[in-house]
Amino acid sequence: MNPPDIRKACLRDVEFGARVRVIEPCNLYGCSIGDDCFVGPFTEIQNGAVIGARTRVQSHSFICELVTIGEDCFVGHGVMFINDTFATGGPAGGRRELWRETVIGNRVSIGSNATIMPVRIADDVVIGAGAVVTRDITAAGSYAGNPARRLKSQS
Numbered sequence: 001m002n003p004p005d006i007r008k009a010c011l012r013d014v015e016f017g018a019r020v021r022v023i024e025p026c027n028l029y030g031c032s033i034g035d036d037c038f039v040g041p042f043t044e045i046q047n048g049a050v051i052g053a054r055t056r057v058q059s060h061s062f063i064c065e066l067v068t069i070g071e072d073c074f075v076g077h078g079v080m081f082i083n084d085t086f087a088t089g090g091p092a093g094g095r096r097e098l099w100r101e102t103v104i105g106n107r108v109s110i111g112s113n114a115t116i117m118p119v120r121i122a123d124d125v126v127i128g129a130g131a132v133v134t135r136d137i138t139a140a141g142s143y144a145g146n147p148a149r150r151l152k153s154q155s
Contacts, residue, residue: 009024009025009026009027010027010028010029011024011026011028011029012028012029012030013029013030014028014029014030014031014032014033015031015032015033016033017033017034017035017036017037017053018035018036019035019036020033020034020035020036020037020038020039021037021038021039022038022039023039023040023041023059024041025041025042026039026041026042026043026044026045027043027044027045028043028044028045029045029046029047030046030047030048031045031046031047031048031049031050031051031063032049032050032051033045033051034050034051034052034053034054034055034071035053035054036053036054037051037052037053037054037055037056037057038055038056038057039051039057040056040057040058040059040060040061040077041059041060042059042060043057043058043059043060043061043062043063044061044062044063045057045063046063046064046065046067047065048065048066049063049064049065049066049067049068049069050067050068050069051063051069052068052069052070052071052072052073052106053071053072054071054072055069055070055071055072055073055074055075056073056074056075057075058074058075058076058077058078058079058112059077059078060077060078061075061076061077061078061079061080062079062080062081063075063081064081064082064083065083065096065099066083066099066100066101066102066118067081067083067101067102067104068101068102068103068104069104069108070104070105070106070107070108070123071106071107072106072107073104073106073107073108073109073110074108074109074110075110076109076110076111076112076113076114076129077112077113078112078113079110079111079112079113079114079115079116080113080114080115080116081102081116082102082115082116082117082118083099083100083101083102083118084098084099084100085098085100085117085118099118100118101118102116102117102118102119102120102121103120103121104116104121105120105121105122105123105124105125106123106124107123107124108121108123108124108125108126108127109125109126109127110127111126111127111128111129111130111131111144112129112130113129113130114127114128114129114130114131114132114133115131115132115133116133117132117133117134119133119134119135119136119137120136120137120138121133121136121137122137122138122139122140123140124140124141125137125140125141125142125143126141126142126143127143127144127148128142128143128144128145128148128151129144130144130146131143131144131145131146131148132145132146132147132148133147133148134147134148135147135148137150
């Protein structure tokens, strides 16, 4: 019987700003986390991801490569960011040229268990819990559903 290749959760090659608070266990590597951020437990932030100042990332969230999150944002529990669109009908695997980036503006709040595909989201947006964002969001407002759509304004 061959022993398994066990790799422990770790914080490796992370560029931390001032006054960052991380609750372990977490798996953070090759990313950048701005001043006054909070990262909850059981979170993974991958190589090249950027988290802006004063942003809170709650527990059990996954922020993959090619994701940039602005300042003063909130990422709820269990939020999943996706960089592979399965453009060829299956996973891109190691073919990074098939991955796409996600850019989140400033003052964006993302509700728990939302899924964020490779998109751009404008400043001052609220994404409802459980929403699936499949297209760019270019205007401030509240969005919810699968796929996420702008909610009607209240009169």
